[in-house]
Amino acid sequence: MPRTTRSLAAAGIAGIVLAGTAIAPAGAAPTTAGFGRPATSDRTDPVEARRVDSVPTPKLDWYACYGTAECATVQLPLDYDKPKGATTEVAVLRVKARDQKNRIGSLFVNPGGPGGSGTDLALAAPYFLGDDLLDRFDIVGVDPRGVAASENVRCFPSVKEQTKAYAGLNVAFPWTKAEEQAYVASSKAIGKACSSTGKPLTGAMSTAEVARDMEVLRRAVGDKKLSYLGFSYGTALGQYYANMFPDRVRAVVVDGVLNPNAWVGQGKARNQLQETRLASADGAYAALREILKRCASAGPQACPLAAGDPVAAVETVAKRLRKKPLVIEDPDTGETYPVSYADYVGAMLSGLYSPYGYSDIVGITADLLVLTDPATATAARRAEARTALAHRAATAATQQARRRYDFPYNNSLETFLGVDCTDAYHPKDAGSWPALAAKEDARAPYFGRLWAWATSPCARNTWTVRDEDAYTGSFDKRTSAPVLVVGNYWDPATNYQGAVTSAALLPNSRLLSSDNWGHTAYGTSACATGAIEAYLLKGTLPAKGKVCVGDVQPFAEPAAGAAGDRVAATKDDLARRAAPARGEPKRLPPVVAPLPAVGTLTVR
Secondary structure, three states: OOOOOOOOOOOOOOOOOOOOOOOOOOOOOOOOOOOOOOOOOOOOOHHHHHHHHOOOOOOOOOEEEOOOEEEEEEEEEOOOOOOOOOEEEEEEEEEOOOOHHHOOEEEEEEOEOOOOOHHHHHHOHHHHOOHHHHHHEEEEEEEOOEOOOOOEOOOOOOHHHHHHHHHHHOOOOOOOHHHHHHHHHHHHHHHHHHOOOOOOHHHHOOHHHHHHHHHHHHHHOOOOOEEEEEEOOHHHHHHHHHHHOHHHEEEEEEEOOOOHHHHHOOHHHHHOOHHHHHOHHHHHHHHHHHHHHHHHHHOOOOOHHHHOOHHHHHHHHHHHHHHOOEEEEOOOOOOEEEEOHHHHHHHHHHHHOOOOHHHHHHHHHHHHHHHOOHHHOOHHHHHHHHHHHHHHHHHHHHHHHHOOOOOOOOOHHHHHHHHHHHHOOOOOOHHHHHHHHHHHHHHOOOHHHHHHHOOHHHOOOOOOOOOOOOOOOOOOOOOOOOEEEEEEEEOOOOOHHHHHHHHHHOOOEEEEEEEEEOOOOOOOOHHHHHHHHHHHHHOOOOOOOOEEEOOOOOOOOOOOOOOOOEOOOOHHHHHHOOOOOOOOOOOEOOOEOOOOOOOOOOOO
16 A cells, blocks of 8 residues: 655644544524525624734735745734733734635634644745635634744743753653652653743733634634644634624634534533543544554555454563664664654654554554564564654654754744643643553553653643633624534544534634545545635535545555555745646645654654
């Protein structure tokens, strides 16, 4: 089967327990059939309206950038209760509609994270968005406060201090007692630094503040109401906006959905791990089990693990690596790379993000079966496995080196934590994470620990900074136009049940289900892509109960023209490329889902 080279969307907590593939109720029927018919909606709360409406509409001083786009920066209030007080700089980028005569307006986009760059996503729009959207909308991306080209959050006074604090985070997730102790120590150091040196920005990075920024910028680009497409954590931003400004919605689409109540932690759930509330690991484990089930049915010619029991093969590799990490040598360079149990789990999760990732999962597992018990294979097979894994490890090591916390200051982890730790409630003591993470693993094998440890710096005893104006609900407002909620049955990060529960919360919403693989649904089939675009362009909703099917299914021939790779490039890389011409194949959007470092065998 093909092994696609791609980047793991690395960094949105999500997912509720995957409850099979039954079609779930989509909530109350939306009150509009299209944009021409007005709907009765809830009103923006007067306090919230006063906050944003008291800010004068900014004048965006656009300038040409990256060859195909326009860029601008704007100063927005650090605290919207003090509109004339301190400000923070926010970066905006737009790719103008190709058909300006028939332009509908602006489409705001967000790739997730939290911490993903909206300006990166907007610049990449010609590579993944449909031609009709590119014709009719200016595509607008905003770097949330603290992130990327906006004023950066910075929790440490120097790279040296940051490097010391991050020392315990050099594993995909901690497994041994020593690793757990080091991870807890680093988590506490980061929480304390972001609650002191990181202020005031860390106390003003909640999703609510970004929604307020987007509302002011909606006015600045001249749109009467908001059109929005958000992926992964970007679905939280879309739902926050829809509930904070329910009468200012033109069309909101959220794909790969977080349940906002579970994200925040309501009532007694405030003392739970965020992973306990979201159960991302359950979705990842269900997807893995389904892949292994289909592997067995496909037979040994299609799946190398099908010669035996694929489920047992994965557990055999896991047990061997828990007992002793494997060290592999690159036959071309002589470099050696350790492969731990955590690396293996991280590689499997990475594979689950791609429609084609099933082939990487079974391939890595088959290679590790051989190398952890060499007597079971021929010398040629051992050499083949060693070469394959060494090349993966070398590629991953190069990527890790590029992301190293070295000169210049890298704030990518702090952007994720600055939102999540400030937005949501987490257990009090970072020292409680080892026991709590073990419980997650007992419920959702392999992936429970990985997802649980991602938020350990958010422990409330050490992450003490809060945003007094963070929004905590309600998330059940009736919007002026429907919210299209898109959920993928086999999403390993933002699980399908997150879409089901979010659609049930919003009275003016429609649930679109998709039986596809990888993270999010847009771009995986003409059905899902077409339904999303039809709503954004015309206000036409998919039929109630609609289920799309992904073009790529494990161990089956993909449909002609199926997109299996994501756009993954820097702004400079994109600026040097020619975007696909009208009608040429698109790729998947470069969505971002929060994870810790996923180790040596990351699928790329």
